[in-house]
Amino acid sequence: MTTRKFVISVIVIICLTNIPALLLIPTNFKGAxxxxxxxxxxxxxxxxxxxxxxxxxxPIAKSAQIKTVKAFYFRYLFLIVYALxxxxxxxxxxxxxxxGLLAAQGVIFSKSLIESVISDRFTNK
Numbered sequence: 001m002t003t004r005k006f007v008i009s010v011i012v013i014i015c016l017t018n019i020p021a022l023l024l025i026p027t028n029f030k031g032a033x034x035x036x037x038x039x040x041x042x043x044x045x046x047x048x049x050x051x052x053x054x055x056x057x058x059p060i061a062k063s064a065q066i067k068t069v070k071a072f073y074f075r076y077l078f079l080i081v082y083a084l085x086x087x088x089x090x091x092x093x094x095x096x097x098x099x100g101l102l103a104a105q106g107v108i109f110s111k112s113l114i115e116s117v118i119s120d121r122f123t124n125k
Contacts, residue, residue, distance in 0.1 A: 039100040
């Protein structure tokens with residue numbers, strides 16, 4: 001699987017986690033929109049990280065290092081501002097929002113674990 005396909009599959013899975021959140025809107029509106037904004041922030045952050053890493057590769061190592069450091073700090077500054085806006089202005093549930101922000105990490109871990117178990121099961125006889 002190429003890196004681009006992996007990133008797209010992770011983002012699709014993150015977006016699919018919003019279906020249960022949307023179904024919970026009538027019973028837990030605050031939790032639903034907290035998860036939605038958290039997971040969307042996670043997806044945007046993950047895609048931004050992929051774009052920054054892909055554009056950082058170049059012929060000059062020092063230039064690539066500077067681009068990577070700039071992208072890293074700018075991305076996290078944006079994420080902090082985004083989190084403050086969502087928590088302060090929208091009064092989101094901090095715990096559910098934080099778990100939503102960890103959606104990309106959870107999807108990557110789960111996807112890797114499942115692929116590892118499947119490959120071990122069918123290759124080791």
